[in-house]
Amino acid sequence: MKKYDAIVIGAGQAGPSLAAKLVSENLKTAIIERKLFGGTCVNTGCIPTKTLVASARAAHMVRRGDEFGVQISGDIKVDMKKVKARKDAVVQQSNQGVTGWMKNMQGLDVYEGHGQFESSNVVSVNGEQLQADKIFINVGARARVPDMPGLNEIEYFTNSNIMDVDFLPEHLIIIGGSYIGLEFAQMYRRFGSKVTVIEMSERLIPREDQDVSDTVKEILENEGVKIRLDAECISFAKKDAKIAVTDSCKGEKQEILGSHVLLAVGRETNSHDLGLDKAGVKTNKFGIIEVDDELETNVPGVWAIGECNGKGAFTHTSYNDYEIVADNLFGTKTRRVSDRIMCYGLFIDPPLGRVGLTEQQVKDSGKEALIGKMMMSRIGRAKERSETQGFMKVLIDAETDQILGANILGIGGDEIIHLFIDTMYAKAPYQVIKNAVHVHPTVAELIPTMLQDLQPL
Numbered sequence: 001m002k003k004y005d006a007i008v009i010g011a012g013q014a015g016p017s018l019a020a021k022l023v024s025e026n027l028k029t030a031i032i033e034r035k036l037f038g039g040t041c042v043n044t045g046c047i048p049t050k051t052l053v054a055s056a057r058a059a060h061m062v063r064r065g066d067e068f069g070v071q072i073s074g075d076i077k078v079d080m081k082k083v084k085a086r087k088d089a090v091v092q093q094s095n096q097g098v099t100g101w102m103k104n105m106q107g108l109d110v111y112e113g114h115g116q117f118e119s120s121n122v123v124s125v126n127g128e129q130l131q132a133d134k135i136f137i138n139v140g141a142r143a144r145v146p147d148m149p150g151l152n153e154i155e156y157f158t159n160s161n162i163m164d165v166d167f168l169p170e171h172l173i174i175i176g177g178s179y180i181g182l183e184f185a186q187m188y189r190r191f192g193s194k195v196t197v198i199e200m201s202e203r204l205i206p207r208e209d210q211d212v213s214d215t216v217k218e219i220l221e222n223e224g225v226k227i228r229l230d231a232e233c234i235s236f237a238k239k240d241a242k243i244a245v246t247d248s249c250k251g252e253k254q255e256i257l258g259s260h261v262l263l264a265v266g267r268e269t270n271s272h273d274l275g276l277d278k279a280g281v282k283t284n285k286f287g288i289i290e291v292d293d294e295l296e297t298n299v300p301g302v303w304a305i306g307e308c309n310g311k312g313a314f315t316h317t318s319y320n321d322y323e324i325v326a327d328n329l330f331g332t333k334t335r336r337v338s339d340r341i342m343c344y345g346l347f348i349d350p351p352l353g354r355v356g357l358t359e360q361q362v363k364d365s366g367k368e369a370l371i372g373k374m375m376m377s378r379i380g381r382a383k384e385r386s387e388t389q390g391f392m393k394v395l396i397d398a399e400t401d402q403i404l405g406a407n408i409l410g411i412g413g414d415e416i417i418h419l420f421i422d423t424m425y426a427k428a429p430y431q432v433i434k435n436a437v438h439v440h441p442t443v444a445e446l447i448p449t450m451l452q453d454l455q456p457l
């Protein structure tokens with residue numbers, strides 16, 4: 001039995017930074033990773049997808065060249081091998097950065113293998129037993145593969161194996177019209193594939209407001225992505241060299257023939273094969289590890305950080321989990337997960353930046369509120385760039401003047417949303433932005449104007 005002060009299981013978005021902090025606090029520390037250092041974000045999530053989105057945007061802008069007075073002669077072709085090679089290079093740099101950081105850290109023992117609990121303070125890996133009084137679980141999540149008829153008879157992609165694609169699928173059928181599915185939908189359409197999205201709900205990204213879902217649908221349909229909503233009873237079958245996807249939508253049955261299928265129907269935590277029962281760590285029925293406001297599980301000395309605790313499904317929330325744990329162990333002991341304001345992006349083009357409550361959530365809360373909305377088509381900078389799709393919207397608490405939530409669906413929305421995020425963290429009234437002078441000509445310069453024209457919700 002090897003004795004440590006601390007063990008980190010999983011080298012995702014929180015584990016490596018936490019391991020470095022533990023080492024810097026002179027704790028004898030081990031980190032265990034069973035696959036790729038950097039986890040989902042670095043290897044099969046944020047970084048590769050955003051790199052591919054950038055290639056897809058380049059293809060899109062080349063096709064739009066004529067609108068801007070730029071003449072391109074000859075056919076426009078996307079070289080998928082080069083697209084993949086560019087993505088691989090960016091991913092490799094990040095992956096090697098984290099791997100090298102971990103393996104070369106003085107005072108950190110790195111184990112490459114599957115870690116699992118033998119008891120509340122013992123973890124086994126590659127036949128060795130490691131003991132520590134502090135154990136941190138950062139095992140992340142994987143693509144959910146639902147039990148759908150015919151699925152095991154076909155070959156399908158998830159967000160992981162689609163990263164190996166270096167050819168153009170003729171017709172990609174994407175099951176799931178939420179954040180991950182929509183990024184791939186627009187990307188592959190721009191690369192040149194036919195794309196169909198099949199979504200079970202009555203609208204895309206159903207957690208967002210109706211106007212956001214509708215506009216995102218319009219943006220994708222304008223580029224030729226076919227979208228089928230309200231789809232039920234989805235099944236798959238091989239048909240010659242194609243895959244037939246059948247669903248029934250409002251009673252109307254339809255078969256779509258595609259060349260490839262991507263499953264994008266949510267994520268499942270990697271808690272099932274961790275031996276949590278041997279440690280006595282509680283999960284909910286979805287396998288999400290239950291934690292308190294400082295991210296400690298029901299077993300003292302065992303923490304769960306990142307996507308596996310269900311407190312956020314993002315890289316920034318996972319990293320923030322590390323900060324919270326580090327603060328409570330070694331710092332001011334004041335940081336709590338409940339202080340976090342939820343924010344995220346949907347990286348289609350133009351992107352959606354989101355923070356706080358949606359309009360519907362504010363309505364449901366019964367709070368007295370004000371709303372401001374501005375179409376991108378009114379914004380000079382958006383017109384100059386011929387990027388007028390989308391809108392921005394903000395919700396204000398009518399009593400405190402504080403911002404409750406916002407979305408910016410439009411060019412630069414993923415960056416500009418930080419104006420609202422930071423104001424919310426500062427707990428400052430919206431008048432701070434309303435009275436600020438913003439740079440001309442920018443998209444952000446219209447936010448004070450939007451705030452001058454708030455209406456009761």
Ligand SMILES: Cc1cc2nc3c(=O)[nH]c(=O)nc-3n(C[C@H](O)[C@H](O)[C@H](O)COP(=O)(O)OP(=O)(O)OC[C@H]3O[C@@H](n4cnc5c(N)ncnc54)[C@H](O)[C@@H]3O)c2cc1C
Binds near residue numbers: 041317
């Ligand atoms: C296609 C896609 C696009 C995304 N885009 C974005 C985005 O743009 N922005 C954003 O914020 N988020 C995005 N995400 C989500 C983001 O990638 C995850 O929320 C984030 O990576 C979660 O980090 P984590 O630290 O919880 O775990 P992960 O990054 O998943 O890392 C967990 C690690 O634990 C390892 N592991 C698991 N079990 C064991 C075990 N028993 N023993 C040893 N090691 C183990 C795994 O191999 C993995 O390396 C995206 C996700 C996907 C799938």
